Amino acid sequence: MSGGTGTAPGAASGTAPGVTVRVPAKVNVQLAVGAARPDGFHDLASVFLAVSLYDEVTAAPADRLTVTCEGPDADRVPLDRTNLAARAAELLAARHGLDPAVRLHIRKAIPVAGGMAGGSADGAAALLACDALWGLATPRATLLDLCAELGSDVPFSLVGGAALGLGRGERLTELPVGGTFHWVFAVADGGLSTPVVFGAFDRLAEGRDIPVPAASPALLDALADGDTTALAGTLANDLQAAALSLRPELAATLAAGTGAGALAALVSGSGPTTAFLVKDADAATAVAEALLASGTCRATHTATSPAPGATVLRAGTPAPGATLL
Ligand SMILES: C[C@](O)(CO)[C@H](O)COP(=O)(O)OP(=O)(O)OC[C@H]1O[C@@H](n2ccc(N)nc2=O)[C@H](O)[C@@H]1O
Numbered sequence: 001m002s003g004g005t006g007t008a009p010g011a012a013s014g015t016a017p018g019v020t021v022r023v024p025a026k027v028n029v030q031l032a033v034g035a036a037r038p039d040g041f042h043d044l045a046s047v048f049l050a051v052s053l054y055d056e057v058t059a060a061p062a063d064r065l066t067v068t069c070e071g072p073d074a075d076r077v078p079l080d081r082t083n084l085a086a087r088a089a090e091l092l093a094a095r096h097g098l099d100p101a102v103r104l105h106i107r108k109a110i111p112v113a114g115g116m117a118g119g120s121a122d123g124a125a126a127l128l129a130c131d132a133l134w135g136l137a138t139p140r141a142t143l144l145d146l147c148a149e150l151g152s153d154v155p156f157s158l159v160g161g162a163a164l165g166l167g168r169g170e171r172l173t174e175l176p177v178g179g180t181f182h183w184v185f186a187v188a189d190g191g192l193s194t195p196v197v198f199g200a201f202d203r204l205a206e207g208r209d210i211p212v213p214a215a216s217p218a219l220l221d222a223l224a225d226g227d228t229t230a231l232a233g234t235l236a237n238d239l240q241a242a243a244l245s246l247r248p249e250l251a252a253t254l255a256a257g258t259g260a261g262a263l264a265a266l267v268s269g270s271g272p273t274t275a276f277l278v279k280d281a282d283a284a285t286a287v288a289e290a291l292l293a294s295g296t297c298r299a300t301h302t303a304t305s306p307a308p309g310a311t312v313l314r315a316g317t318p319a320p321g322a323t324l325l
């Protein structure tokens with residue numbers, strides 16, 4: 001297996017046989033975290049919302065598995081078999097008794113190790129792209145099982161929209177959303193490791209009773225009604241204190257966004273990306289500019305939600321005779 005950065009030949013030109021899948025980032029509008037389980041995971045009540053910030057994964061025929069990546073943070077993406085896109089291709093191929101010979105190219109816009117499920121998104125996208133490339137028509141329920149094997153956030157990347165995730169976040173129930181929400185995301189320098197943030201949560205929770213995580217009815221109503229003001233009043237992330245304990249400077253980013261008129265601010269998932277809910281597209285532009293000017297973040301993105309889950313954008317010629325093992 002090999003890799004490198006730069007555009008894969010044909011990935012941008014649209015001429016190569018291959019399948020391109022677009023996949024959204026997520027923000028957890030509620031992340032209720034329970035006590036650590038014996039298997040090392042935490043039970044969650046996670047209200048996922050997909051946002052219009054996308055990675056694209058192209059799968060093209062090849063004689064062996066390779067991964068390439070382009071984008072501002074491409075140098076921080078592993079290009080070996082630990083890449084979630086590569087793991088997805090291997091898992092799907094193994095399920096069907098195939099050789100995972102595929103060239104995977106990732107166009108990465110989702111912050112790396114940013115708490116927006118970027119790697120999970122690429123895993124879900126690669127699964128869908130390889131399934132189409134290899135002409136497998138794997139049932140949706142099987143794809144979701146494979147997603148859950150890849151990681152707790154991966155099923156939601158496939159589904160998109162809005163969903164309540166129970167268990168370790170992988171058991172999804174889709175949720176109705178009654179309108180469009182506008183967001184600004186502030187990208188921090190460097191990333192945060194998800195297990196390290198859960199570890200910090202455990203330390204902060206020591207000696208305290210941790211309630212069984214449950215979704216907030218008021219938050220679910222706000223989503224269903226498309227009511228931005230009500231949603232702003234109910235955003236909650238139990239990992240926020242843990243992320244702030246590891247990266248205290250994020251408090252200044254949160255304050256800069258609310259000072260600039262955001263209706264609410266929170267750490268996205270395990271961080272360190274911060275998320276700002278705003279009234280409309282104009283407010284998003286203004287808050288993004290103010291955040292950049294404040295010098296408390298590296299970059300900003302504006303986005304709307306809900307966004308669709310992993311979607312095939314371009315399907316070329318199927319791989320000629322994917323090799324049976
Ligand atoms: C923080 C969130 O992004 C919120 O959506 C997710 O819970 C994290 O999901 P993820 O990155 O897909 O995480 P996984 O790859 O499944 O797990 C990575 C590690 O995070 C911790 N982890 C993850 C999910 C969970 N419910 N409890 C955990 O304690 C565990 O240490 C686990 O070994």
Ligand SMILES: Nc1ncnc2c1ncn2[C@@H]1O[C@H](COP(=O)(O)OP(=O)(O)OP(=O)(O)O)[C@@H](O)[C@H]1O
Pocket residue numbers: 076077078082083084085106111112113114115116117118119120122123153191192194269270271
């Ligand atoms: N396709 C990928 N893109 C980015 N990182 C990947 C990928 N595959 C594996 N990784 C590894 O996963 C680590 C976490 O990256 P990722 O971008 O998924 O974090 P995250 O968005 O914080 O995850 P989550 O929100 O699901 O907890 C990275 O530091 C990297 O080593």
